[in-house]
Amino acid sequence: MQDIPDSPGIARRTPEPAGEPNAAAAGLCGLVAAALVLGIAELFAGLIDPDASPFVSTGATVVDHTPKALREFAIDQFGTADKAVLFVSMGAVMTVLAVVVGLLERRRPYGSALLIALGLVVCVAVLGRPTATPVFAIPILLGIAAGVVTLRFLIARAPGPKAADEVGETDPSRRRFLMLVAGAAAVAAGSAAAGRWVGARMRAVTADLERFVLPRPVTGAAAPPPGTDPPVPGITEFVTPNDAFYRIDTALRIPAVTSEDWRLRIHGMVDREIELTMDDLRRRPAVEKMITLTCVSNEVGGDLAGNARWIGYPLADLLAEAGVRPGADMVLSTSADGFTAGTPVAALTDGRDALLAVGMNGDPLPVEHGYPARLVVPGLYGYVSATKWVVDLELTRFDRAQAYWTRRGWSARGPIKTASRIDVPAPFAKIPPGPTVVAGVAWAQRRGITAVEVQVDDGPWQPAELAPEYSSDTWRQWTWRWDAVPGDHTLRVRATDGEGRVQTEQRADPVPDGATGWHTRTFRVE
Ligand SMILES: Nc1nc2c(c(=O)[nH]1)N[C@H]1C(S)=C(S)[C@@H](COP(=O)(O)O)O[C@H]1N2
Ligand SMILES: [Mo]
Numbered sequence: 001m002q003d004i005p006d007s008p009g010i011a012r013r014t015p016e017p018a019g020e021p022n023a024a025a026a027g028l029c030g031l032v033a034a035a036l037v038l039g040i041a042e043l044f045a046g047l048i049d050p051d052a053s054p055f056v057s058t059g060a061t062v063v064d065h066t067p068k069a070l071r072e073f074a075i076d077q078f079g080t081a082d083k084a085v086l087f088v089s090m091g092a093v094m095t096v097l098a099v100v101v102g103l104l105e106r107r108r109p110y111g112s113a114l115l116i117a118l119g120l121v122v123c124v125a126v127l128g129r130p131t132a133t134p135v136f137a138i139p140i141l142l143g144i145a146a147g148v149v150t151l152r153f154l155i156a157r158a159p160g161p162k163a164a165d166e167v168g169e170t171d172p173s174r175r176r177f178l179m180l181v182a183g184a185a186a187v188a189a190g191s192a193a194a195g196r197w198v199g200a201r202m203r204a205v206t207a208d209l210e211r212f213v214l215p216r217p218v219t220g221a222a223a224p225p226p227g228t229d230p231p232v233p234g235i236t237e238f239v240t241p242n243d244a245f246y247r248i249d250t251a252l253r254i255p256a257v258t259s260e261d262w263r264l265r266i267h268g269m270v271d272r273e274i275e276l277t278m279d280d281l282r283r284r285p286a287v288e289k290m291i292t293l294t295c296v297s298n299e300v301g302g303d304l305a306g307n308a309r310w311i312g313y314p315l316a317d318l319l320a321e322a323g324v325r326p327g328a329d330m331v332l333s334t335s336a337d338g339f340t341a342g343t344p345v346a347a348l349t350d351g352r353d354a355l356l357a358v359g360m361n362g363d364p365l366p367v368e369h370g371y372p373a374r375l376v377v378p379g380l381y382g383y384v385s386a387t388k389w390v391v392d393l394e395l396t397r398f399d400r401a402q403a404y405w406t407r408r409g410w411s412a413r414g415p416i417k418t419a420s421r422i423d424v425p426a427p428f429a430k431i432p433p434g435p436t437v438v439a440g441v442a443w444a445q446r447r448g449i450t451a452v453e454v455q456v457d458d459g460p461w462q463p464a465e466l467a468p469e470y471s472s473d474t475w476r477q478w479t480w481r482w483d484a485v486p487g488d489h490t491l492r493v494r495a496t497d498g499e500g501r502v503q504t505e506q507r508a509d510p511v512p513d514g515a516t517g518w519h520t521r522t523f524r525v526e
Pocket of ligand 1: 246249251293296337369382386512
């Protein structure tokens with residue numbers, strides 16, 4: 001504050017702001033802002049991927065760049081406490097930097113600039129980790145944003161030097177400032193704790209998955225016959241690798257269920273309620289089946305379908321153990337995160353390979369595909385059958401219960417409709433004239449595919465060559481040799497199912513029970 005001569009002999013104090021904040025208050029602002037950066041980042045790292053934690057990644061990066069001699073010295077000196085020493089030292093360095101950030105912020109937003117710069121350095125460290133994906137930048141970037149906003153906000157309300165000298169603890173603005181600081185610190189600590197907690201659960205699941213030993217199926221899935229994968233670049237692979245398998249679910253955060261914690265309760269209209277652990281399952285015979293899964297939301301020509309070898313326990317056996325009471329016509333399955341699907345009892349007991357699956361293509365289910373257990377039912381769209389992270393099967397009736405998507409306007413029953421897709425040529429491709437191969441895939445689970453036909457422009461429908469059929473529950477690849485003639489062309493495809501029904505040309509949206517219509521593709525030959 002300044003004394004401004006107003007008129008001769010009279011000095012007056014301006015009622016202006018208290019000037020720049022005192023050093024202690026500014027340092028406190030810096031500390032809280034830095035805590036918020038880390039807290040918010042930790043929270044989102046927990047939600048996205050524990051490996052995205054800036055603290056952990058920075059630590060790992062420091063270790064990687066520590067000279068070998070120093071590293072050995074540290075291990076020598078501190079033994080197993082070397083990690084604790086590392087994190088405590090990092091904490092000390094961060095504390096000092098945070099105070100500097102606060103002090104620099106007093107006059108100009110230099111502190112914010114430093115905070116952003118440091119945050120970006122950490123971001124580079126996070127993205128440099130071996131398992132990092134671009135998404136890993138999100139936690140630290142959100143943290144920086146929260147930190148800078150908090151810093152600006154608090155600094156503007158921090159008490160100045162005179163205020164600190166002249167007014168006591170009871171000064172309301174000073175009290176308010178301390179309350180704000182305490183509030184921000186609480187948010188930082190709360191989000192960090194929440195993030196660590198959420199992340200710890202997922203880390204436990206990943207460790208559990210790595211230890212998970214798949215049951216040995218009493219019957220393995222037959223190897224795909226030669227020719228199931230026609231040698232055409234760009235055609236859909238017969239077996240979809242796990243990391244390329246489409247993923248659909250309502251989970252914002254993947255449910256974290258370890259195989260040890262997992263239980264499956266079978267109850268409702270049954271003779272005896274049962275609850276199974278993973279060990280209980282292991283005493284029962286497992287089978288392995290090749291089954292193509294399809295999403296009801298798949299548009300004509302879409303890619304929400306995949307084919308995998310599933311190891312699991314026949315649901316018919318488990319239901320028989322519980323004893324399905326007459327009158328029950330639906331199994332309402334519930335996941336660990338509250339998703340539900342309503343499956344006809346008949347579809348689980350009519351002899352098809354309906355499974356409580358624990359394995360996918362020879363590995364435990366990936367967490368995003370339902371680890372440790374999910375349902376897989378041939379012939380039904382996923383939304384009425386394929387509950388991932390399944391924990392509960394209730395025998396009930398379609399006139400009493402409604403599953404998740406049925407309550408939202410989708411059909412209660414969801415048998416898979418016949419579909420065919422063109423994979424090659426790619427959309428708007430340019431291909432040279434002359435002999436070429438057009439290729440794709442078709443599916444009609446339970447009924448199978450008996451024919452695929454293609455049509456170029458308004459020409460006649462011509463039969464495509466079908467790859468050998470694996471089973472009626474799997475998709476079938478097709479190819480068609482064509483002497484391509486120059487020009488712009490439209491290619492159309494349609495399939496015939498095992499009941500002799502030609503796929504309908506009638507266009508329908510996915511809602512309420514699956515899309516229909518012929519897939520077409522336009523391309524140029526030149
Ligand atoms: N728990 C749970 N299971 C679920 C869903 C879901 O939202 N939550 N979606 C279903 C739908 S709509 C489909 S198509 C399949 C997809 O299985 P995938 O993600 O393994 O391909 O899972 C089904 N199981
Ligand atoms: Mo789906």
